[in-house]
Amino acid sequence: MEQRIAELSSPVASAKDGAPVNWRDLRDWMALIEAHGLLQRIDKPVDADEELAAITFMATRREDAPALLFENVSGDRASACVLANMLGASKERYALAVGLDPDLSVADMIAESRRIMNRRIEPVRIPKAQAPVNEIVLRENEIDLTAFPAPKFWPADGGRYIGTGDITLTAQPATGRINVGCYRQMLQGPRRVSLYCSPGKHGLLDREAWWAQGKPCEVVAAYGVDPVLFMLAAQVFGAKESEFDVAGGIMGRPIELTEGEYVSLPIPAHAELVIEGLLHPGDTAPEGPLGEFTGYYGRERSPQPVIEVKALHSRRSPILTAALMAKYPSCEIGAYYAIMRSARILDDLERIGVPGVIAAYAHPAAASGWGIVVVSMQQQYAGHAAQVLALTAQCPAAAYYTKWIIAVDDDVDPTDFNEVLWALSTRCHPAEDIDLLRNTWSTGLDPSQFESERRPYGSKVLINACKPHRHLKSFPASTLLRREVYERVAARWAELGFSEPPPRLTTFHRD
Numbered sequence: 001m002e003q004r005i006a007e008l009s010s011p012v013a014s015a016k017d018g019a020p021v022n023w024r025d026l027r028d029w030m031a032l033i034e035a036h037g038l039l040q041r042i043d044k045p046v047d048a049d050e051e052l053a054a055i056t057f058m059a060t061r062r063e064d065a066p067a068l069l070f071e072n073v074s075g076d077r078a079s080a081c082v083l084a085n086m087l088g089a090s091k092e093r094y095a096l097a098v099g100l101d102p103d104l105s106v107a108d109m110i111a112e113s114r115r116i117m118n119r120r121i122e123p124v125r126i127p128k129a130q131a132p133v134n135e136i137v138l139r140e141n142e143i144d145l146t147a148f149p150a151p152k153f154w155p156a157d158g159g160r161y162i163g164t165g166d167i168t169l170t171a172q173p174a175t176g177r178i179n180v181g182c183y184r185q186m187l188q189g190p191r192r193v194s195l196y197c198s199p200g201k202h203g204l205l206d207r208e209a210w211w212a213q214g215k216p217c218e219v220v221a222a223y224g225v226d227p228v229l230f231m232l233a234a235q236v237f238g239a240k241e242s243e244f245d246v247a248g249g250i251m252g253r254p255i256e257l258t259e260g261e262y263v264s265l266p267i268p269a270h271a272e273l274v275i276e277g278l279l280h281p282g283d284t285a286p287e288g289p290l291g292e293f294t295g296y297y298g299r300e301r302s303p304q305p306v307i308e309v310k311a312l313h314s315r316r317s318p319i320l321t322a323a324l325m326a327k328y329p330s331c332e333i334g335a336y337y338a339i340m341r342s343a344r345i346l347d348d349l350e351r352i353g354v355p356g357v358i359a360a361y362a363h364p365a366a367a368s369g370w371g372i373v374v375v376s377m378q379q380q381y382a383g384h385a386a387q388v389l390a391l392t393a394q395c396p397a398a399a400y401y402t403k404w405i406i407a408v409d410d411d412v413d414p415t416d417f418n419e420v421l422w423a424l425s426t427r428c429h430p431a432e433d434i435d436l437l438r439n440t441w442s443t444g445l446d447p448s449q450f451e452s453e454r455r456p457y458g459s460k461v462l463i464n465a466c467k468p469h470r471h472l473k474s475f476p477a478s479t480l481l482r483r484e485v486y487e488r489v490a491a492r493w494a495e496l497g498f499s500e501p502p503p504r505l506t507t508f509h510r511d
């Protein structure tokens with residue numbers, strides 16, 4: 001097993017350029033965010049049935065809502081807590097998780113994220129006895145998952161979801177590659193949990209490969225997990241790549257794994273609560289629906305495979321990580337996802353080799369960063385903006401779901417939607433500057449394709465909000481400050497009675 005992990009991951013780049021992050025596990029990271037005033041503890045009794053989600057939704061109608069640690073949840077018989085809004089709309093909590101300066105702008109965080117997401121460090125093994133997740137180990141009939149305060153989030157949800165802010169491990173039988181995915185898991189009984197993987201997901205492909213050999217599929221799932229493993233489990237990497245190597249690269253040190261009790265898959269050594277189990281062909285139970293990241297209920301209730309739980313590992317008083325799916329800014333898939341997706345879109349465009357691309361942003365309010373991509377560019381030739389739009393629309397990191405692809409000039413910051421709306425309203429001539437792509441890659445979770453039988457085909461709008469290239473020279477000049485005047489005023493800013501620093505401006509009037 002040790003060997004399998006070492007052999008599998010092909011080193012892509014080493015992480016020599018980065019110091020490791022300054023936390024070891026979820027508890028350490030929570031202490032860090034608490035020191036930054038980004039964690040709120042709720043010790044009053046809260047019902048796991050809708051009330052926990054209602055408090056989370058109401059608190060997170062503001063972008064700057066803290067992470068919420070529910071310390072006293074009804075029905076809890078496992079001395080557990082529930083952490084919600086772990087990352088949410090907070091770029092600061094994202095930065096503290098991946099070792100960046102929380103005061104960086106979103107644009108700078110995207111640039112830094114490109115660097116750390118391209119490092120790879122393979123995981124290592126530690127002995128079972130040294131793994132904090134083994135403080136409690138239970139087998140077979142000793143296990144009762146109904147003792148944990150798994151929330152029911154929305155009124156029409158189909159059940160209690162023990163797995164939302166989770167990670168799920170499966171192996172590919174042919175190569176041994178270990179996949180780490182985030183897939184929802186609904187409680188079905190003391191030792192039964194249903195697992196929903198949508199078509200094409202690596203967890204589903206692994207499962208099918210085991211079943212095709214007539215064997216059950218081994219699964220390890222962690223229901224309380226650190227923010228980096230959680231974030232990486234929700235990113236798409238190549239089918240042959242293990243997310244553990246990427247997570248190690250981001251953390252600047254290897255992820256520590258340990259041996260399981262029952263399955264041959266490894267156990268994340270610092271997780272809070274982990275189960276081991278088997279998916280048997282034909283063993284299904286009704287699952288869903290669940291209120292989704294779109295702000296709507298997703299798929300109808302349907303039979304899904306069930307994990308037969310064989311062993312449980314837990315810290316004492318474990319912390320469950322619960323991911324509320326809702327409209328921005330209440331969705332757990334928020335700032336971090338927008339930043340990471342934007343970084344990967346820029347990587348794709350660089351690999352393709354199109355010149356002049358400056359920045360990109362997939363705003364989290366657009367259905368968790370899925371709906372809109374804005375790309376800024378320096379126009380260099382006729383047709384350049386149309387080329388950047390088409391390539392952005394269909395590059396692997398941006399193609400899924402995205403409905404609105406907007407190109408802006410390099411004086412517009414894609415992360416600042418006030419500027420994007422200005423460009424759309426002053427540089428785009430809808431009759432000339434809008435194109436449509438049809439029958440594109442999308443998802444059955446997009447409610448706009450109705451009847452649902454028409455899903456999952458999508459469509460995309462390409463919007464050129466750059467100054468028209470053929471009139472670049474004669475296009476009206478923007479109103480900009482003269483540099484000397486800006487600097488003079490900035491130097492007197494405090495004297496003039498302003499307590500915040502002066503705004504940073506980068507483009508100025510030219511005579």
Ligand SMILES: Cc1cc2nc3c(=O)[nH]c(=O)nc-3n(C[C@H](O)[C@H](O)[C@H](O)COP(=O)(O)O)c2cc1C
Nearest residue numbers: 181182183184196197198201202203234235236323
């Ligand atoms: C909180 C959360 C819940 C998710 N739930 C599911 C789910 O139930 N089923 C699914 O297929 N994908 C779900 N996803 C998306 C997957 O995690 C994502 O597509 C990821 O790339 C899957 O890993 P894979 O690429 O290795 O298959 C969820 C993501 C998040 C952040």
Ligand SMILES: [Mn+2]
Nearest residue numbers: 179180202237
């Ligand atoms: Mn994967």
